[in-house]
Amino acid sequence: MSADGRLTLPLHAVAHGRAGDKGNRSNISVIAYLPEAFPHLVGQVTEDRVLELFRHKGATKVTRYLLPNLNAMNFVIDDALEGGVNSALTQDLHGKTLSFLLLGGVEVTVPRACVPAGSRYLDG
């Protein structure tokens, strides 16, 4: 924990999400568990950071849509699926597992109150 009581944790500690596919494009939702976490996610989980995380897969562009009513963001990642179902050789042709690449691959720094009580990320 930093001096001002903030924690740096994987996005998975403060948000959940789900991946879907259309062709060679993936969409991954990121939904804050607690409303107070949402503004921090908007500030820190940017299109550029997400593009960096998926570039090795071939991603060329990330578009982020905000849904403040739902404390949610929707990331649309172009060319993220190694060609998609038609041509990818990976096990997971639809990229269904990739929500956890995003949730585990981006770290955020948030006040402790943004992490759900009882989370194992708060142990110790």
Next chain:
Amino acid sequence: MCAQTVHIGSGAGFAGDRLDAGLPVVETLARRDGPRYLIFEVMGERTLAIAQRIKMRNPELGYSPYLEPYLRGVLKAAKDAGVRVVANLGNANPLGGAKKTLEIAKELGVKGLRVAVVLGPLIHEFGWIADDWDRLAAGTLAGHLLECGGQVTGGYFCDPGFKDVPGMDDLGFPIGEIDADGSIVITKAENTGGLVTRATVTEQILYEMHDPAAYLTPDVALDVTGVVLEDAGKDRVRVVGARGHPPPETLKVTVSADGGWLGEAELTYAGSNALARARLAADIVRTRLVRNGVTEPVRVEVVGAGAAFDNDAGDRAQGRNMPLDGEYRLRAAVRSADKATAQYVNDEVLSLFCSGPAGGGGYRCSITGQVNTASVLVPRGPVEAQARAEEVTE
């Protein structure tokens, strides 16, 4: 037209979904009043292409191979309770599917069943008109939330310790209660596992959605940016605020073509120094495929060492420390126009049994025919919408 709440339950979210999920939904609907429907959504772009191929070989077939098991499980209960079944189990041959349905009904002793091609229970019940965009949008959102079955009731959601879901072995499938004004309550079959919360509904709202202000369908462009979710009791979430805009001028056409073959083969290495043995096995396979002239795209990877998040070249795994001891699975995959190349790549993995690193075991392989699809947009003008309602009777 009537102003009652319409109840729509889901019996399956894809071809291959649980066969026993529909009956508890019907039993719950039996205890409700008003118009009640059970839907089975089993069609996808590839499913349809494959069904078309089957129909070309035999004109009697081409309906979903799941038609029989799904309908067998619910037909009698649904008929007894007055629940109408709406399903795209017809795939490429709706009429053939209707005939098969009657056969099943006869065998089960279900009398007086009427089978027809229908669409749009909500338009039918409420008399919604074709340019009432907000209500069409609400109906589309209800359909979007229900079409994947258990994905809105805790399925594909549970993350133990973070998002716990009770009773996933008996996951209750969803029921949407839709009012004439377009307000939706999502709930689920009674006496089942699973849960409906704002979190489960939010994940499903955004599932396979791109621009949340313009989720395009042939009927309406759905805008969910104003949607608000309210808790409405245990396992009940109210969904309000869907807005609609006119649909695009174009329609999507999916073109399918033969996509050659996908060969896949796997072999496990376990215990002490397993990662080193699996990586050596991968190197051996790669070297031999190049030496023996395989030019098709090939991926050789080690499952357990970050394969799912990696690319064909394994760039992400480079420089990452993984435990050498453990359980790792070598996997080779190839796409080829001819079946022989796929078979050869699989055989190279098989040959590791006697010529590869120590302790490989559990070889499995498959060669599957592929269907490629591409989407194109066509102007709406020349496309004429036709509805054909045909009643099939004994």
